[in-house]
Amino acid sequence: MPELFPLSPVHYVAAPLLAAFLLPLVAKLSRSFIKILPGLTFLYVLYVSAVLYPQALQAPIIEQIAGWAPPLGINLYYGPMAGLFASLFSALGFIVWLYSLTQMKQEPLDRFYILLMMLVAGATGMVLTGDIFNLFVFMEITAISAYSLTAFLREDDKAEAGFKYILIGSLASAFVLLGIAILYSYTGTLNLADLALNMDKVPLSVRVIVFGLFLVGFGIEAEIFPLNGWAPDAYSAAPAPVSALFAGITVKAALYALARVTILLFPFAGSMALISILGLVTLVISELAALHQKNLFRMLAYSSMGQVGLAIAALGLFTAEGVYAALFAMINHAIVKGMLFLTVFAMAGGSATLDGLNGMGRKKPILSLLFTLGAFAIIGLPPFSGFWSKLSVLTAMGQTGNYAMIAIVLATTIVEAAYFLRATGRLYLSEGNPAEGKTPLSAIAALAVLAAGILWIGFFPGSIDETLTAGAQDLLDTAKYTEGVLKD
Amino acid sequence: MEINDKDTLTIVEHIKNFARRHSLFVLAYGTGCGAIEIPPTMTSRYDAERFGIVGRATPRQADVLLITGYLSVKTLKRVIRTYEQMQDPKYVIGFGSCTINGGMYWDSYNTIKVLDQYMPVDVYINGCMPRPESVISGFIKLQQLIKAGKADGWKKYQENLDWYRANQKKVIKNWNMPDYNW
């Protein structure tokens, strides 16, 4: 099979895109295909992951598009880190599909799945590509599908959230494009590896400007404070499966881009410290802002921003442990926050407030248990995945001697515990709302997969140790990256 | 054992009898105007404590119930209850003419006339009001009665309870007390 039809990282992007384009045609044949095709696509992509990722752990797979060699042509870099993200994205895509199968009832479904697949394809492209303009393009694909998905529901405030997202997102794309233009004007190349080698052609002041532009551009997508004004609105307006993907995919892709660009092009101590500090600020402000939130999705959104802030803070250390911790935090956040969004949606519907959770412990015990599990995991209680991710963040910070950072992270964790447990407590109130409907099995299955992930990582954190270490090495070892890409 | 059978008294009974008559705890329960005579009796001028007579605040500890004057029907109910709460042996001293025949309230619609119909009185003290001297002499009479074994009103009350109860219920219309059971 591999000989006949060689698997390549391109399939990550190509398959969902192809499926997205095919979907309207398929829809003409049978309505049921609409629901099945995305699942098949994600399954296929997962299969690609299963085959390619072990290889990437050995040595990064570098795929040249259309046969052009890297400085000129576009290449895909499928290293341990990119592979990790690509696999994570496709897995999340599959789970969200599984969940949406029964929970997503809003027509037009075909468009929903098209956008969904484009979102996943774009985000995967962002982490795979080795070309900065290509990165921009994929970012825009992700963004446009995200805009549309945000406003997908035809209810009151959804369009408003979408518009705010577009407003800020367009600024981001403009700034990134501007940065690319400036870089190109000095170096004449768009390949990241090539750029990294040619950065000394760029004057320092320009590098600062470009770094600022990229920081703002990617930072908007990565929800760094104060660039994340769109995020709470978008999270709360989008259908819950999409919110889960926002938390799990778009943010992570942007973060990857930011990390990759920073480490390749701007490896200054100042820029790294800045990222770390921004991460902490994001963490503190988001967690505090979530404290008074009554709208559950908004609360989860703020929490997402906080978690991303945590990952950024760890990432900004740019030590092996720091990146390891950041990766761990991102994976944990993707799984847990995804599960929380989906659980809340299944439990209390699309516009859930805290009151919507009242007394659910009796009416929907399994979902309540899952929410509790998610809340505990996100707070970082052992023996769930969140604990190990938070612990690795803390030890990474400890190793660099940043005790104040540890204290800040721990203090915000208390705040986080406050609002999550307040929500958890509501589940077990004796009086509550009338529960309506039963949760279908496929949704429970999707959630169960995520819950199993939480527990698995919680009990066997060593099982993803190798992956994370490789990923961290991959990100930090710039020489290997440039050499690998430009070896011809 | 028959306490009033003098011949069979043992040494223990002698001691008991001695203690009983020389330690009289009086329930501080003033019903009518006679209560005003109790303080002088107890304090410096007449010093009833010489005879072991001291006031006690609760019927559980008291030996002697002083009915110090007229008893209205309403008060009678309380007095009966208080009397029944006292521990045997217990003594009642009717104090002043009101307790003997109604005294100046002989035609009142609201007071009882003859106390003895409602509870067994061991000693009556005459007068309206009796002076402290009379009160003390009444107490000494009581002591003599105890010594002679004749202060046995509490036994009469037990034996003739039905009669007493009937009399009590005759005047007390709203009888809502628990019955005295032994």
Next chain:
Amino acid sequence: MDITGIPFFLAVSFGGAFLAYLMNFAHRFLRNAVVLLTVSASAALLFWLGDETFSMEMGGFVLTLGKTPYSLFFAGIVALLAVPTVLFSFTYMAKEERPAMYYLNLLITIAAMYGILFSLDLLSLFIFWEIMTWSSFLLTIHKGGNATKAGVKYFLYSAAGAYAILFSVVILYNMSGSLLIEDVARSFVLQNPLMQLMLAGTLLFGFSVKAGLMPMHGWAPDAYAESPAPFTALFSGALSKMGIFGMGMVLYQIFLQSPFSLPVRELLAWAGGITSALATLRAIQQTDAKRLLAYSSVAQLGYIVMGLALGTPLSMMAALFITLLHGVFKAMLFFAVGAVYFRTGLTDLNELRGLIRRMPVSFLTVLMAIISLANIPPLGGFVGKWLLYESLIQSDHYFLVIVAFFSSTASFLYVYRLIFSIFLGQEEKEFEHVKEVPFLTMQLPMLALAAVTFITGIFPGIVLAPISSALTYLGFPIQHDMWSMSMLFNEWGNRMNLLAMISVIGTVFLTGFTILYFYRMRRTRYVTTKDIHTSGEVPTENENLTYAINFYQPFERAAHPVLSKSIRAWIDWIGRSVSELGDFLRHIYTGDGQTYAWYVVLFLTFMLAAGSWIL
């Protein structure tokens, strides 16, 4: 798997929890059997626990489990309380909803406590610590309603403590490269003293939160009052002792060599003393039985901390002895209050009254427990307090003696309030049909624990033997002339012969009681509590004359200067301030898209300006 190994032990403890959860779907008798079997099996396994340590790698950290004499003593307390607790739960929780969740969390809590005790390294201690915290949080909010608020409060206080611990653990790990307590201790002494102070301070702070030491006691009254009564017994009796365990470990295994060790311990002793005094005063004010007991627990833990911090062999013996005894008698009290709640649905001291003839066994339990709590001989509580006072006097802490004695004497007030309001006073018509609780599941645990207080009062040696081996492990050589089976000695060579004491007290009491009971027995009438001296007035059926409301008003008036201030209110104020800060901060997100665009542009401008300024 090795049947005497700790992995097997923990596997039984944790596995039983999940098995019980699953069994709930089969039948409740099956579930109860599994629960009881798990708890008693782990209690039995404690006796056969082997000495070998067990290591495993998890997430890049080496976790080591093993037993020490010190931890074995605490494990004994847990086991001693766990069995009655589950037994008591069977009937008590039969009425409540979601029993599966309750037993799951209860067993996880118990197992996690064992885990904490058998951790030889700080990380596994922390892991089990947090497992214990969240499972007990879920138990606390089990009832819903106000319990949710109490539970969240409990968790937040605990989180503050736990993260203080984690803070230290991370730094210690960074310093010593190992998590083993021995290794940590070895590298700890090499740090500079201020660093040592900070690390030990945060660790002690963290552990003291669980012990409810003031000023971090705010969670205790609410959490104890709202959690289900059988669990509260375990909560106050065993779970809060984990804080004591941790403090002892930090003080004497890690921090002992530091130059700041002595002042910190002195401070801690005073904190314990003040805690016991203030919490006692608060307990006197309470009108809810469980809240009263909660404050009482805080006070008792104050004593334990006092003894622990003094660090003389005698005081350590006292601390550990009270640790056990407090667990026992507080469990009895919570059980009894739970039994009353089970039958009447009330814990309000102003409404309960006159249950003594309805629930005599519960009354007897409370009586034994309060005698023990008030340190009155001949029950076990006295032994602990005797040791404590002797050690306080002999280590020249004269004013702590006064503080301790003040709270000990003042504790008579609240214990009397408790037993009086519930069991004594006039009988209430409302409670006419209240029955005593079932024997096997509810009376038996109470009576068994009552027997423990009695036996430890006469033969404290039974408990002092494991205590002295625990103390020897901690570095306090306990010579054999410091205790014997029923004889206590202080450092000045004075002694207290408990057998003589019990024989005198027992003889006199029995004689006195017999005389009183049989003397003129046939002339002794029983009368109802309605037949009392009320100046001749007849109380009606619906009238209850029991004096219960504002029971200690004169005392509260005297203690008003202290009682009018509240530490809890201060901590709450901090919490409210943070919450309001959060409310303020979220107004950054104004909802106007253009504002967000401004943020972006301003941020970019600021970045560029800062960049050019740096350049």
Next chain:
Amino acid sequence: MIYYIASIAVMLIGLYAVLVKKNLIKIVIGLSLMDAGTHLLLVAIGFIKGGTAPIFSEPGLTADAMVDPVPQALVLTAIVIGLAVTAVALALVIRIYAQHKTLDIRKISSLKW
């Protein structure tokens, strides 16, 4: 140089519209202007005065004399993207207007805090 200044000027005009104008349509126009400015800048980077199209149409024509083709390709892509974004934005504006009956961005803030 004039191209650079002009393109930056267009961008700033767009930014001004985005930041100051309250009408949603005008904001969308501002966004487009920003895009356009960036595109102009990109094209200007590749522009060589007197250069020819980047096609090896005549012998002897070297790469130096050619206009850099890459920015042009980029711009084409970017224009497409910009178009898509603008289209989505306008669609949303229509929906917002249908719901709120206003285009004033200050009044469209029901999602906040």
Next chain:
Amino acid sequence: METLKTISGYFATIGVAFTVGFLFMGFRRILTARVQNRVGPPIYQNLLDIIKLWSKESAINHGLMQHMGPAFSITASVTTLMFIPVLRDGNWFQNFSFEGDLIFLLYIMVFGQLGMALGAGQTGNPNSAIGVSRGLSQIVGYEIPFVLALTALMVYHETTSLHEIMAAQDSIGGWNIFVNPLAFVAGIIAFLGMTHYTPFDVPFAPAELASGPPSEFGGKYLGMMMTSGSIFAFAKLTLFVNLFLGGASNLLELLVKALALYLIPVIIGIVTPRFRTEQAILFFWKWPTIIGILSILWVVWMR
């Protein structure tokens, strides 16, 4: 034979304590009467009261605790007595005093009060409960100076054994009343509270509370309580004699010293009105406590 002697020693101690106790109380009644220009009852009046109470033909109880309350009370009195060396030396009247120490005495002394409080609670009489509330509150007041005084002595003599404290006061100059007068003052003020004489008799206030806690107790119960009270009075006096006046080597000396001590609360009681509960508590927490603290500082300075 030895056992018989020992056991008869116990009974002798109790007998002596009881006799001395009721005689002292009778003495107090006479003294009070004399101060009030009365004659007063005979000195053995209390014995007559007790015999009369025991010879009551009937008794009522409200439940088991009413038996147990007085039983607790007598337990506390007799146990306290048993663990106090009545005389300095010799084999008689030593009883169990070698087996316990001051800390034990501190606690066993309140045992009776708590037991009585329980018995009083069982009766359901609101007056009893109010009395208990006041009495227990007052304990918290007077125990503080008492413990301060005891601590001062224990620290000074470096022992918690009553025997050793007694042995250290071998001459009149060595009596603790002279060595540490401050501790004596604090202790004796606490003793005033313990006796429940005026000005600290608000728990039993007869006119207000119908005699407070024992208001439902009559007959044998009250008899038991009064018996216990007599013994306890002697035990407390002996304790104070041992602590501050160097103990006594024979019964006569003991009587004289105890009477001298007993006169203090009696005379103060005769001439003072009554404190309210919170006034009493605050009084105990103020002056005697300060004096007690000073006495400890004095001891620390002396060492």
